[in-house]
Amino acid sequence: xxxxxxxxxxxxxxxxxxxxxxxxxxxxxxxxxxxxxxxxxxxxxxxxxxxxxxxxxxxxxxxxxxxxxxxxxxxxxxxxxxxxxxxxxxxxxxxxxxxxxxxxxxxxxxxxxxxxxxxxxxxxxxxxxxxxxxxxxxxxxxxxxxxxxxxxxxxxxxxxxx
Numbered sequence: 001x002x003x004x005x006x007x008x009x010x011x012x013x014x015x016x017x018x019x020x021x022x023x024x025x026x027x028x029x030x031x032x033x034x035x036x037x038x039x040x041x042x043x044x045x046x047x048x049x050x051x052x053x054x055x056x057x058x059x060x061x062x063x064x065x066x067x068x069x070x071x072x073x074x075x076x077x078x079x080x081x082x083x084x085x086x087x088x089x090x091x092x093x094x095x096x097x098x099x100x101x102x103x104x105x106x107x108x109x110x111x112x113x114x115x116x117x118x119x120x121x122x123x124x125x126x127x128x129x130x131x132x133x134x135x136x137x138x139x140x141x142x143x144x145x146x147x148x149x150x151x152x153x154x155x156x157x158x159x160x161x162x
Contacts, residue, residue, distance in 0.1 A: 012122035015090035022087035026094050030082040031149050038068035046123045053129045075100035079143035081150060082114075083157045090118045097162050099136070099143045107136045111162070 013021045013028070032041045042061040051058040051067075058067055072078060080098035087093070094114050101107045112131035119125045142160050145151050 014122045015118050015120065017087050017089070017092060017118075019084075019087065022092050023084050025092060026082050026084045029094075030080055030096075033080050033082075034078075034147070034149055036072045036078055036147070038065045038072070041068055044124055045127070046119050046121075046125045049123070049125055049127065051127045051129070053127075054131050074102070076103065077101050077147065079145065079147065079150070081143065081154075081157050081160075081162075085113065090120075092116045092118075095157065097157055099141055107138050107141060108133050109136050109140075109142075110134070 013025050017025060029044065032044060035041070042064045045061060045064060048060050049058075049064065051064065053067070056067070058064060075098075078098060078100045080096060082094045082096040085093040085095050092115075094116070095112070096114065097109055097111050099107065099109050110131050110133045112129055114130075115126075115128045116124050117126040142162070143150075143154075145154055
């Protein structure tokens with residue numbers, strides 16, 4: 001397993017971002033988060049990355065890993081779709097939705113926006129996330145692929161009307 005202090009450099013897209021590379025960057029992030037592997041996800045961030053996630057403030061990979069571990073222990077059957085909203089140079093804005101259920105079997109769809117700022121090496125240095133949760137019934141779910149990467153033919157947020 002790769003050390004948390006050793007970033008993955010193969011295939012990292014570097015700023016400044018074009019629309020095409022920004023879209024690729026968003027899909028890479030979506031795929032990583034859908035893996036639900038905290039260590040893998042953390043490697044996309046600088047060692048001293050700053051996060052605001054809802055009402056929590058994190059700094060660095062050492063805080064990201066336990067945060068994501070706890071998140072995915074709490075948010076079962078997690079499936080995420082991200083979509084680019086805007087981009088400029090070393091910044092990308094995305095909107096997203098993810099579905100999950102709690103340990104009591106209650107389903108939720110969480111909606112949000114993220115603002116990302118990247119270091120010159122292509123790792124995310126800042127992540128600001130605003131998220132709202134909507135309780136849904138099981139029959140209102142829209143994300144039905146097997147856990148893991150969203151299939152390429154599965155509709156995105158806009159196609160789903162989200």
